[in-house]
Amino acid sequence: MSIKLIAGNWKMNTSLEEANQLIDEIIKNLEDGDLSAEKKVAIIPPFPFIDLVLNKIKTIPNFYVGAQDCSPFDNGAYTGDVSAKMLKSLGVEYCIIGHSERRLHHQETNLTLSEKVEQALNNDIRPIFCCGENLEIREANQHIEFILKQLYDGLFFLPKEKIVKTIIAYEPIWAIGTGKTATSQQAQEMHAAIRNEISKNYGAEIGTYFTILYGGSCNAKNAAELFACPDVDGGLIGGASLNAADFLKIIKSLPKK
C-alpha cells in the first residue's frame, strides 16, 4: 500500500505574521490519528518562511516541510536561486518540481526540470514532480498521452533506486485555482494510467507503493470523494491550504485504509 500525503502549497501567499498564525492554527487543531507513518502531512511555504514553519513542526512525527522549487545548479553565481543543498541544510523533506505555474511563468523546460529533480535527489530531498494538461489537450482527448510524455521527459530517466524517492502530483491546469475540480472518475483514470506506466517501467511492486497526489481545486468538500479513488494517494492543496480549518478537514478526509 502506498504512503498517503497531504501537502499544502502556500504558493506566493502569506506575510510573516500570517504564516505564523496559519501554522499555529493547524498545529493547535491536529488530533491523534491525523498523522501516522502511512499518512503524512507537509507544509510547503514560500522560501522566507520555511525555517519558521520547520521550527514549529520539527518535533511532530510525520509532519514535514517542503519547498516550492529549487535551483537546477549546485551552488555559485546564480543570483536569486535557492539550492537543494541549502534546503536540505534547513531540514526540508520535499521539493515541488515542475509546477505548471513555474512551467508557464518561468519557461521551465523538461531539461531544466530533470536537472532540478537530480539536484533534489542528490541532496536527499524528495521531489514532488507535477504534471498536468490544459483544457485544449483534455478536450482533444490527448490528456493521458500528454501526461505520460511529461513523466518520460522529466522523471522516468531515473533509475529504480531514485524513482522510489519521488512523488508525482497530477494537477490538471484547468482545475488549478479555478474551482473546477476533476471528477473522481477523471482523477482515477489518470492516476491509474500513471501507476500503470510506473509498473511497466519499474516493476509492479514500485508501482503499487508509489505515491500519486491529486491537485487542482481540491477542497474540504470534495477531498473525501477524490481520496476514495483507489489510485489517489492524497492531495497537493493550493487555495484551501491557506485556511487552517479547511486544510484540517482535508487531512481528515484521507480514508483510514
Ligand code: 13P
Ligand atoms: P488550488 O488548490 O488552489 O487549485 O491549487 C492547486 C495547486 O496548484 C497546488 O500545487
